[in-house]
Amino acid sequence: MLAAKVILDQGVHVEGINFYTGFCVEGHTHAIRREHQNKPKRNNALWVAEQLGIKLHIIDVIEEYKNVVINPKHGYGSNLNPCLDCKGFMVRKAHEWMTAHGFDFIITGEVLGQRPMSQRRDTMPVVARESGAHDRLLRPLCAKLLPPTLPEREGWVEREKLKEFNGRSRKPQMALAANYKLVDYAQPAGGCCFLTNEHYAHKLADMWQARGSKQYELDDIMLLKVGRHLRPRPHFKLIVGRDEGENNYLNGYRSRYTHLYARSHVGPLVLLDGQASADDLLLAARLTARFGKGRDAGCVEVAVTDKSGESRTLRVTPIAPDEMPAEWYL
């Protein structure tokens, strides 16, 4: 937002690009979970574009992004976040868009030293080089600390009016935002990608391990954002809805998974991912009973429906908490 504003203030025409990878935090969880109902459901990138009065193009990169997540040339950060590869990928896509639409250069909001992986003095040139953008990539917020880029050398922008922000502190950005009278802006410390989330990364790693390969589809990574995930056996896991919103969301997937719910008591919808024997289904039914209102009942009737739609009822005792090892929770 600030980088765009700095360039807009020089009279340059700016349009925004927002890439959708499937791992973006905002949107989904707000739409699904009841506890997030009070949060604004706005798309932050669109909101910023409106504040700046610029067009925004949202680009679906779900398929192409898979290779970034699965085979990051520069490795992962502290979780499964391939930040340097991700930045290079997005700038490359922006460069392709720029070329196709007759624009001259790309700007990003990067700040030297702000992020440990992708915004270091030694890695920022990597992004410029590997993306193919080279010196058509301008970082207005720290440009004065970097060699002049083509837009500066050509006089398309005035280098003197660019910034020299450096380091992890957000205070200079906040001061600049205040100077522009911008009071409402996205969370400054990032956190917009589920791959940086330790809990999410653990669930993704578990899924890859259980399947024996690092592959995924959009539905897989969406489901990792929803519900309580338990793996009581290596060959199957359960996804347990935590509220009405999640149950409704999981309901959309019920025909693709064996699913369970309590008939005799109020409780969650549970999806079973993997292969389950008769004993496994019994265990799954007991766990389903555990997470519903019948958790203290002597007997709970649980409907079990397989992928063909065939349904039956199991009468089970809810599993006791001390029968559920902590390791089952993903």
Added chain:
Amino acid sequence: MVPVNQYRLDARGLLCPLPVIRAQDQIQRLKPGDTLVVLATDPGALHDIPAWCRVHGHEIVETLRDDRDIRITVRVGNP
């Protein structure tokens, strides 16, 4: 007179921002004056699609919502 056409996009079951991406991709292929009816289920579409239309100069003609679906009619503006 250039004929005006009405198109329909089924984005039900998709979570935001996918409904707005699908609408954007379809609108890019339409002519000014054409209308696109977007069906969605994610409440985020009620915010995202109008916001996207505002920044691109398209008009929201009508927004309807019932227990299951959201139906947003967009008239394509001049690029």
